[in-house]
Amino acid sequence: MDDGVKIMAFQKKRIAIMLFFTAFWFTLFYVLGTVELSLTVAVLEIGMGIVGAAFIFTLLRCIITPLIFGRAFCSWVCWSPGVFDLFGLYKSKTNLRRNKWLYLKYVVAALLIFFGLRNLLAGNANFPTQQVSLMKDISVIILGLLFAFPFGHRNFCRYLCPPGSLIAYFSKWGLLKIEGEITKCKQCGTCKTNCPMGVSAKSYVQSGDRIYDRECILCGKCTDVCPENALKYSFRRDKDTW
Numbered sequence: 001m002d003d004g005v006k007i008m009a010f011q012k013k014r015i016a017i018m019l020f021f022t023a024f025w026f027t028l029f030y031v032l033g034t035v036e037l038s039l040t041v042a043v044l045e046i047g048m049g050i051v052g053a054a055f056i057f058t059l060l061r062c063i064i065t066p067l068i069f070g071r072a073f074c075s076w077v078c079w080s081p082g083v084f085d086l087f088g089l090y091k092s093k094t095n096l097r098r099n100k101w102l103y104l105k106y107v108v109a110a111l112l113i114f115f116g117l118r119n120l121l122a123g124n125a126n127f128p129t130q131q132v133s134l135m136k137d138i139s140v141i142i143l144g145l146l147f148a149f150p151f152g153h154r155n156f157c158r159y160l161c162p163p164g165s166l167i168a169y170f171s172k173w174g175l176l177k178i179e180g181e182i183t184k185c186k187q188c189g190t191c192k193t194n195c196p197m198g199v200s201a202k203s204y205v206q207s208g209d210r211i212y213d214r215e216c217i218l219c220g221k222c223t224d225v226c227p228e229n230a231l232k233y234s235f236r237r238d239k240d241t242w
């Protein structure tokens with residue numbers, strides 16, 4: 001098997017898992033009509049002092065899981081990005097750069113929490129209907145695909161996703177990360193050029209650190225494309241980041 005085929009095989013496997021979860025979550029939410037697990041509902045539950053499903057799910061997804069598995073939820077389990085990654089497998093903007101707009105997702109999350117709590121205090125706590133939630137999830141997928149050309153196929157995850165911002169924040173201290181071997185790295189930059197989140201694995205390898213970048217979603221693409229096999233997943237505690 002040549003390298004190109006091997007790379008595609010791993011990424012295809014990961015995307016197949018993501019699409020399975022897309023089908024799973026959509027069935028759970030919109031076919032079986034179970035509870036809504038969004039951050040909006042979690043905020044309403046917190047404000048009303050309810051320890052409900054959305055609150056527990058948000059605690060697990062946004063705080064506890066990132067402290068163990070970093071941002072892996074975003075590239076293995078989340079409900080929207082499977083479609084983004086499928087698209088990115090064939091059409092993807094490469095060589096993404098870091099910029100200040102990456103902080104926009106933190107602002108969006110803060111506004112969502114603020115307005116949620118404000119409405120609650122004003123006695124206007126309306127839980128979103130199933131139709132509204134479905135429209136929101138479909139809109140995210142459509143807009144994410146539309147903006148894939150100018151901003152990369154993970155544009156929603158990079159710039160806007162409110163729960164993604166919380167996951168990103170806590171992921172810095174996660175045990176699962178990508179690690180590089182400085183002796184193998186030839187500084188070719190292939191890892192950075194191909195990263196869907198604009199992370200420079202090369203810089204971390206060169207400084208002897210594991211990738212503790214909050215934008216890293218642990219998709220493993222850099223480990224696939226590195227021609228020197230210098231990158232791999234590793235699971236341990238980093239003294240420096242705690």
Ligand code: SF4
Nearest residue numbers: 185186188189191226
């Ligand atoms: S792709 Fe591999 S060899 Fe090239 S810069 Fe990244 S880690 Fe180093």
Ligand code: SF4
Nearest residue numbers: 195216217219220222
């Ligand atoms: S650094 Fe590697 S694992 Fe992290 S998002 Fe970029 S390609 Fe994926």
